[in-house]
Amino acid sequence: MNQDKTAPGLRRRWAIHFLRLWHAGIAGGFLVAYLTGDEDTYRMHQFSGYLVLAMLALRLAAGIGAAQGHPLALPRPSRAGLLQGLRQTQGRHPLLAWIAAALLATLGAVTLTGAAADYVHFFEKLHEAVAEASPWVIGLHVVFVAYIYEFRHGLGHWWNAFRRLGRPLLTLLLASTLLPSPAPAAEPAAAARALRLSELAAEAAAASPEFTGFSAERGAVLFGKAWALGDPRTAGCTACHGMDPREPGRNTKTGRSIPPMAVSAKPDRYTDPDSLNKHFTRDCLSVLGRPCTARERGDFITFMSKP
């Protein structure tokens, strides 16, 4: 099969469009894969990694069918071409072929070891090592292309590129800062908490005529003291919640992390009646061997609400 028959079939303009889209695809895929390399975003990392691999395969497939000189052609890096090409100013810079080969080798190694690591554990370390090297090769490619454009097209090209790309980006950036940020939920939470406290105050007054109000000091004692009246693993609240209510705690039985108890560190605390009832029953049983009274509940919330 003669390549010259297929080459005119792919019009140059479309080939250039394809190359632009392809660059967006592979660069975007790599960026996402590079930034999501940790365990928490594994699926995203895996997907974007395979996207880069697919892009590489696509580029190779497109290049194989292209005639020499066609935008999609993949010039072979050669020393003779390099020496000759450095003296000419027309056509592709011969170093591009070398850098493209380095890119292909690096990205190919990164994605293939990544794909292999899905099956063979051994490849994981290799994958990480090659991945760390890849930004340098990509950087070299970007710097070199920038250098060629600068050299051959002058500064006007960069100004145009900025006008085309930079200005909309800048506008977008400005617009995003001007967008209304989500209003803090502190106000409704504070109102709900005040309502809970007034309900508890009514309950406490009904239970004891001597009740005059809640006390943050009594709440601090309730929270900080080692009562040792319930479950031996939870002598006091601090067994799970830690000494500083502004810090996260840890469930001493399961190891599960617990958000801070202080309202200053977690503003939506003590607002949901069901949740309050559940915790002041179950957790008080665990510490005091009995559910907490309305006064104790109010004291506790008052202490935790201190700024």
Next chain:
Amino acid sequence: MTRPHSSQRIFTALIALVLSLAPPGAMADGVFEPVRDPVVRQICGECHLPFSANLLPRRFWQHLMQTTSDHFGEILDLKSDDAARIASYLTRLAGDADSGKSGRKFVGRIPAGDNPLRITGTPGFLRKHRLPDRVWRDPNVVTRSNCAACHQGAEQGLFDGD
């Protein structure tokens, strides 16, 4: 160069092969369906990692939801509609329900008739956790069921790798 070089063809064929074997999202072992139901996630996840329903067979989850008054020493004071929702969720996605390869393999190691009481006692767990005692005694581990102490992706159901 006007003709495709044979080595290039082979390379492309290799890439195509890899791609066809491993489409994006192809999942390795050790990946379980994380608890996606927000109510189940909130209620179970309040005290411990919301364990994937894939990790245990239906008979276990049914037993668990019938014994909420002694949940590993704790009293679970669940509202009846919440309890029903949790039970239906867990049994629907149990490892021996139609819930995917990882769960089927994990739960398939439990001998028939054996009613496991804890995930940490199942053969699927034990064969992957032959670790020195000092690992279990690490103060950050607290207990064997604290998956997230070592598995950073535990919350997302990812247990392969670490």
